[in-house]
Amino acid sequence: MPQYSLNVNGAKKTVDVDDDTPLLWVLRDNLQLTGTKYSCGVGICGTCVVHINGHAERSCSVYVRDAADKDILTIEGLAENPGHPIFKAWIDQEVSQCGYCQPGQIMTLAALMNENPKPTEQQIEDTMSGVLCRCGTYPRIKKAIDKLVNGEVK
Amino acid sequence: MINFEKQSRRDFIKVCSLSAGGLFLAAYVPAANIFSKPGDDPTIFSPSAYIKIDSNGIVTVFVHRTEMGQGVQTSLPMIVAEELEVNWESIRIEQADADEKYGSQSTGGSWSIRRSFDPFRVAGATAKEMLITAAAAKWGISVSDCYAENGFVISKTNGKKFSYGKLVTDAAKLPVPQNVKLKDPKDYKIIGKRVKRLDTPAKLYGTAKFGIDVVVPGMVYAAVKRSPTFEGTVISFNDAKSKAISGVLNVVQIKSGVAVIADSTWNSFKGTDALDVQWDPGPHTNVNNESIRNLFSEKLDTEGTEVEKIGNPDSVNKDSLTSLDAIYEMPFLAHAPMEPVNCVADVKANKAEIWAPTQNPQGLQRAIANLLGLKNEDVIVHVTLLGGGFGRKSHSDFGLEAAEISKAVGKPVKLTWTREDDMKHGQFRPASTHKLTGAVDKNGRAVLFSHHVIMPSIRAQLSGNSPKEPGDFDIVDGTRNLPYRIPNIKISATNVFTPVPLWYWRAVYNSQNPFIVESFIDELASAAGKDPIEFRLQMMDPESRLTNVLKLVKEKSNWNRKLPEGSGRGVAVAACYGSFSAQVAEVTVKNNRIKLDNFVCAIDCGIVINPDTVEAQMEGAIVFAITAALKGEIIIRNGGVASGNYDDYPIMDYSEMPTVETYIVKNDLPVGGVGEVGIAASTPAFINAIYNATGKRIRKLPVKLV
Numbered sequence: 001m002p003q004y005s006l007n008v009n010g011a012k013k014t015v016d017v018d019d020d021t022p023l024l025w026v027l028r029d030n031l032q033l034t035g036t037k038y039s040c041g042v043g044i045c046g047t048c049v050v051h052i053n054g055h056a057e058r059s060c061s062v063y064v065r066d067a068a069d070k071d072i073l074t075i076e077g078l079a080e081n082p083g084h085p086i087f088k089a090w091i092d093q094e095v096s097q098c099g100y101c102q103p104g105q106i107m108t109l110a111a112l113m114n115e116n117p118k119p120t121e122q123q124i125e126d127t128m129s130g131v132l133c134r135c136g137t138y139p140r141i142k143k144a145i146d147k148l149v150n151g152e153v154k
Numbered sequence: 155m156i157n158f159e160k161q162s163r164r165d166f167i168k169v170c171s172l173s174a175g176g177l178f179l180a181a182y183v184p185a186a187n188i189f190s191k192p193g194d195d196p197t198i199f200s201p202s203a204y205i206k207i208d209s210n211g212i213v214t215v216f217v218h219r220t221e222m223g224q225g226v227q228t229s230l231p232m233i234v235a236e237e238l239e240v241n242w243e244s245i246r247i248e249q250a251d252a253d254e255k256y257g258s259q260s261t262g263g264s265w266s267i268r269r270s271f272d273p274f275r276v277a278g279a280t281a282k283e284m285l286i287t288a289a290a291a292k293w294g295i296s297v298s299d300c301y302a303e304n305g306f307v308i309s310k311t312n313g314k315k316f317s318y319g320k321l322v323t324d325a326a327k328l329p330v331p332q333n334v335k336l337k338d339p340k341d342y343k344i345i346g347k348r349v350k351r352l353d354t355p356a357k358l359y360g361t362a363k364f365g366i367d368v369v370v371p372g373m374v375y376a377a378v379k380r381s382p383t384f385e386g387t388v389i390s391f392n393d394a395k396s397k398a399i400s401g402v403l404n405v406v407q408i409k410s411g412v413a414v415i416a417d418s419t420w421n422s423f424k425g426t427d428a429l430d431v432q433w434d435p436g437p438h439t440n441v442n443n444e445s446i447r448n449l450f451s452e453k454l455d456t457e458g459t460e461v462e463k464i465g466n467p468d469s470v471n472k473d474s475l476t477s478l479d480a481i482y483e484m485p486f487l488a489h490a491p492m493e494p495v496n497c498v499a500d501v502k503a504n505k506a507e508i509w510a511p512t513q514n515p516q517g518l519q520r521a522i523a524n525l526l527g528l529k530n531e532d533v534i535v536h537v538t539l540l541g542g543g544f545g546r547k548s549h550s551d552f553g554l555e556a557a558e559i560s561k562a563v564g565k566p567v568k569l570t571w572t573r574e575d576d577m578k579h580g581q582f583r584p585a586s587t588h589k590l591t592g593a594v595d596k597n598g599r600a601v602l603f604s605h606h607v608i609m610p611s612i613r614a615q616l617s618g619n620s621p622k623e624p625g626d627f628d629i630v631d632g633t634r635n636l637p638y639r640i641p642n643i644k645i646s647a648t649n650v651f652t653p654v655p656l657w658y659w660r661a662v663y664n665s666q667n668p669f670i671v672e673s674f675i676d677e678l679a680s681a682a683g684k685d686p687i688e689f690r691l692q693m694m695d696p697e698s699r700l701t702n703v704l705k706l707v708k709e710k711s712n713w714n715r716k717l718p719e720g721s722g723r724g725v726a727v728a729a730c731y732g733s734f735s736a737q738v739a740e741v742t743v744k745n746n747r748i749k750l751d752n753f754v755c756a757i758d759c760g761i762v763i764n765p766d767t768v769e770a771q772m773e774g775a776i777v778f779a780i781t782a783a784l785k786g787e788i789i790i791r792n793g794g795v796a797s798g799n800y801d802d803y804p805i806m807d808y809s810e811m812p813t814v815e816t817y818i819v820k821n822d823l824p825v826g827g828v829g830e831v832g833i834a835a836s837t838p839a840f841i842n843a844i845y846n847a848t849g850k851r852i853r854k855l856p857v858k859l860v
Binding site for chain 1: 400418421773807808
């Protein structure tokens with residue numbers, strides 16, 4: 001089996017997997033970074049979003065060979081700063097219910113706000129519509145984002 | 155959420171009245187076992203199955219119900235903390251394994267708080283009283299000269315205090331007091347407050363452990379290929395291509411299909427894809443949505459079994475009345491939780507250890523014990539967090555598969571269902587057809603309401619018995635005891651057997667019957683030329699809790715405010731799971747595209763533990779119900795489920811979400827459920843709003859405007 005070198009959350013990791021293995025399963029099964037979730041497996045639901053070279057990508061739909069040597073950030077990496085404004089906003093609004101999709105929601109928003117700290121409502125809607133939530137936390141996600149964009153999260 | 159725990163009102167009162175004495179005591183660890191095992195920390199005080207207090211004053215609450223997003227890991231400890239008089243910061247929780255000492259652990263039917271409010275209050279109050287007694291003895295003063303506050307017992311005579319931690323050793327030696335006094339709700343400091351959820355940080359930081367995240371040493375990974383048709387069976391299989399995949403370790407046939415065991419989840423998925431199975435498709439290959447719909451339609455001209463009758467519904471003279479007839483149709487629905495079902499099982503010769511995202515740990519324990527020929531106590535079931543449940547995860551199928559595979563390979567196994575497995579091989583909310591007949595008189599009052607429910611019954615499918623007596627028909631839940639004084643009412647039911655596996659879906663029959671009822675009431679209001687709220691109110695008990703929430707939602711929604719062209723509003727009420735809700739939906743329809751604008755929701759659920767959670771549940775229920783109303787339909791084709799992923803069973807996204815305003819009635823009435831009542835009212839409010847906006851009456855879900 002081929003060996004791949006991955007830069008995950010600032011650390012270099014080497015994995016021995018087939019080249020068609022999705023990054024999602026490398027993170028979850030090989031590196032035990034289980035904060036990145038599996039749900040649809042085909043890039044529809046967004047629960048598996050991670051950052052690759054700073055961009056939000058659906059890790060279920062990225063082959064390990066295409067992620068090799070790139071900078072990968074997972075929710076665990078983002079949470080190395082538990083005071084990140086997104087976490088604060090999510091806690092303030094008590095967003096999560098079951099919580100399963102929240103890493104995908106947060107990573108998706110984090111990538112958007114890294115690129116553009118003041119996204120328009122349309123940009124937010126276009127981006128966040130890509131992450132599904134079955135519990136119905138959308139109204140609170142919206143409130144949390146409004147607070148973040150308006151600089152109301154201390 | 156689930157009906158199998160259903161109790162009559164009378165049973166509920168019986169449980170409540172027992173809970174201060176008999177039932178609650180059944181949950182006690184006997185005094186002699188307060189130190190549960192020799193060698194345990196002798197300073198741990200564990201006065202009941204639910205609470206443990208250590209010498210540092212840390213209170214551990216054992217949460218015996220499953221956390222699936224509804225907040226039970228926070229709301230149950232809130233109840234204990236209130237009566238125990240401790241700071242919220244000293245509360246920890248531990249998710250309880252399956253154990254009969256807790257009573258029922260089944261998380262469904264919106265029962266978790268309703269069933270636990272009394273026992274958890276008594277547990278907290280009992281522990282507090284024992285701690286006070288221990289302190290009084292140390293000081294040599296009367297118990298009545300002491301009180302408890304913030305984790306301390308304080309002497310009224312000299313102001314001295316002992317922390318709970320300093321008292322636990324003595325308290326543990328005391329007899330357990332009976333009939334302890336509970337707090338007056340007006341003195342509550344924690345119950346009724348917006349306490350932050352204990353499970354939130356871990357869920358945000360990616361450290362929360364769901365079933366799918368469990369890892370145990372030596373674990374292998376499995377996936378299962380199951381029959382594409384209902385009741386199909388394996389004739390033979392060729393595993394050559396599977397075994398050629400690197401990482402595939404083994405292929406074994408199990409009851410439900412063929413399992414591929416591999417060194418990773420991905421390789422187990424690849425292995426099942428490559429597996430060549432020859433299926434006997436079984437007897438149902440001609441079954442599809444249309445054939446099932448026809449089965450229902452054939453019953454439309456039959457009478458059904460009468461389950462409720464008021465007045466003389468069959469002999470109403472309609473000459474001077476405006477009468478209405480309508481047929482309503484509902485589809486099969488999947489639960490589709492974001493976390494597909496999965497389970498880790500480690501089966502050994504004489505014991506098994508299971509980690510499962512289960513809503514029904516004791517049911518799973520019994521099922522696996524039965525499968526393996528073990529005693530219940532030799533099957534340890536650890537309950538993980540659930541990435542959504544909605545009823546699906548109260549089934550034992552996924553746990554049984556994992557146990558069967560682990561036994562076959564002699565190793566711990568993590569079984570993961572793919573999204574497609576979860577969609578195709580689960581169980582479904584039944585489809586149904588409903589025949590409605592009604593009439594209004596010249597004064598605009600309803601004088602006839604007749605409802606024939608034609609639906610496959612979950613209970614009948616599970617038992618294999620056709621319902622005969624009126625009480626056998628679970629499918630009429632949500633149709634009887636209408637809140638409206640209508641002189642002639644008839645409710646009847648017909649069960650139809652189909653091969654589509656059925657199961658409890660959030661709100662069960664209350665996910666569909668109240669929609670039919672409240673839509674048809676809206677039709678009658680329209681026929682009567684009346685405002686939908688006034689039409690309802692004139693038929694309702696003016697003193698009832700339902701009337702109160704309807705009036706509240708009328709006020710809060712600014713019901714008589716003029717809406718812009720193309721917009722409309724609809725109302726509906728629901729009384730179920732011990733709670734009462736009224737909702738007003740506002741929508742805008744342009745070019746046959748529906749935009750959800752706003753939902754205003756009033757709820758009376760008695761004593762409120764955490765208002766933030768109640769609001770979250772109402773928001774969630776609306777998304778869940780409106781997702782189904784707008785998009786939800788499981789496609790049955792050639793005797794199996796054709797729907798496979800979120801592309802053909804879509805769920806509402808961020809851009810489609812309406813705003814939601816929730817107004818909670820404050821009172822001290824018995825605790826009601828909040829997980830499901832919101833489902834019942836939101837679909838009819840939404841559909842009635844579409845009617846108000848467009849004049850189009852939707853009688854078949856999911857909504858299709860063209």
